[in-house]
Amino acid sequence: MERHKVLEDSLRKAACEGDLDLVIELILKGTNVNARQIINGWTPLHWAAKRGRAEIVRYLLEKGADPNILTENGETAANLATTSEVRKVLGADMNGVPTESALPITPNYIKNPPLNSKDDFGSHWTNGSLHRRQPQQSAESIDELVLKVRVANGGDPDFIEIELPRNELTYYSLLRVCCEELGLNASQVIRIRKLPNTMLRKDKDVQRLCQMQEIEVVVTPSSAKHQPNGYKSIQLYKNQTILY
The missing domain is CATH 1.25.40.20 (Ankyrin repeat-containing domain)
Structure with missing residues (x-):
């Protein structure tokens, strides 16, 4: 960048x-x-x-x-x-x-x-x-887990910031919020991974995430094609800033 x-x-x-x-x-x-x-x-x-x-x-x-x-x-x-x-x-x-x-x-x-x-x-x-x-430390930071997410291999290397309520730290909640924020359908999602190389599979995985953790949503190839520019590697862009 x-x-x-x-x-x-x-x-x-x-x-x-x-x-x-x-x-x-x-x-x-x-x-x-x-x-x-x-x-x-x-x-x-x-x-x-x-x-x-x-x-x-x-x-x-x-x-x-x-x-x-x-x-x-x-x-x-x-x-x-x-x-x-x-x-x-x-x-x-x-x-x-x-x-x-x-x-x-x-x-x-x-x-x-x-x-x-x-x-x-x-x-x-x-x-x-x-x-x-x-x-x-504000009440917001206590009540919410803030994560940085983006679509893997998409056209935009920037992350966006999402917030999960502390009382809803489940895999389903993470999937739902990621889909809402990134404009995806859950059926397009193959997996969610914590960068650089850890796949999230269950609620306990989500509960272990820390503030500002970088997350990538891996989607079906047909979904990724709609992302412009076609960045090839998640490793190359792991230090990008979130969407502000």
Whole structure:
């Protein structure tokens, strides 16, 4: 992947996770503050608004983030904002209600917004120096297992982020969520594997997965043909970033 694409993915991820230090660092490196994800059209501002990162929303706006950019579903950052503070920063109608995604299948990261509306990450200035606050574990991170998934040998080497409720860590639940997020039918799935080379077979396998584990869904050859570009090896792309 080209270096500027990696930096743009990292900026969207940092905005989502509330890592203001990294957001500042990436923008100072010249990373495009309005970079849209190629599939869903989300920018760093969309992610920061959706996750309630008011401090990052302010910084992005100061650095030229465009609040009028639309996602592929026609949503502005204000439409996706989950807190009144963020909506106020964006100048949105305080009586409005954030819109839901118009996708036929709504991703979990939209269906299940953060339970804690405050920033979990951030930083502050003391005596002219930037000091990083330690991340706090949110209720969302406790209740959900976050995984990175993609279609094996597909056209897009990037991962997307999915979330499994801790009380539903079963193979069937993993299969169902992967199919929903990747637009697959369960009948197309041959197997699910934990990268680099471990096949998942039962509920206990899923329960042993750790946060941000990389997963690939192996589909029938006819299904893979619909994926553009035809990347040949999962090993070559195991360090790709998730979809932000």
